[in-house]
Amino acid sequence: MGRVPCCDKVGVKKGPWTPEEDIILVSYVQQHGPGNWRALPTKTGLRRCSKSCRLRWTNYLRPGIKRGNFTDQEEKMIIQLQALLGNKWAAIAVYLPERTDNDIKNYWNTHLKKKMKKLDQLDQCHGSNDLFSLENGLTHLSSSNSSTSRGQWERTLQADINMAKKALHNALSLENPTSPHNYINQENPQVSSTTTTYASSTENIARLLQGWMRSSTSSTNNSESSKTSSNNIATTDSSSCDGTPNAESKGGMGLMEAFESLFGLESFESSSSDELSQTTTPEAIKIEIKKEENEHDVEVPLSVILENWLLDENTLNIQPKNDLTTFISFDETPHLF
DNA sequence: AATTCTCGCAACCGCATAACT
């Protein structure tokens, strides 16, 4: 006998997640910690596969996730790391803790891959330029140096990754309690329901809700589309706050009303346990979101610390230039080869 | 204004490995 199936395959819902589902999922993780995915669908009444729940949590609801608008620095890091590690998105994501592997992968496939291709073509006509210089350097690295000592190179790379992980771990353990990883790594998830960690989740949901509400205002009342439940919620909510983007964009009362209406939904009440509804009252969420907003004023983002650290490691004594070849200075790391 | 095309992203699929009974 093996494990019992994670969920009933029949009647499992697919497709985009609704805000109610998100809230149920976050509430569950708040109570039980991430990891008990198998029990989630039955305990919460969510008609989702446990795998789908885990993906939703890790990619979108997990606290501390930054979405959209990759910075130049992040872009450089991805290019650099992709060249070094290949399509090991999970490994690359270690260096960009606020980004998910899925997000990085998507960004690479939609933006960076094309960029590199273009630059590649440009270079064939006009010689080297910024990004291509990097790629060219790396191509050169992998081709010409492979003959010298590939094993040594791989070992060094592995050591570098391990060092990065170690430093990341240290940084996270020193980080304030809002650090998402503190929550995730806690030994006892039962006592993990610190308000700040949950606030980060609510912030993620708030962001998602804003998106829902925006889309609902633009899509004029076609609430009977295929995604009925979600669209219905969104349109109802937006109408309740007059559909004014100002209220929404501030994450202010419009959003709070959306939360309140969501928590008043029958579907949620019926499917969630008493415990869940206790700790996820709209009032509690309001407080946490406000708290979170205040903290953002003074907090140095974790990603900044890590990026600085990583870049410092890789760019010792290198003056900032436009040319990305300086990002990986092969001349300065002869011991690698 | 209507239709077609392109792009970006969320979610799913399939495989490899770990974990459980």
Added chain:
DNA sequence: AAGTTATGCGGTTGCGAGAAT
């Protein structure tokens, strides 16, 4: 130890939104 499922990861797909015609 063997069989079965969970988990993690990379690749791929489908859909919605905006641009182009």
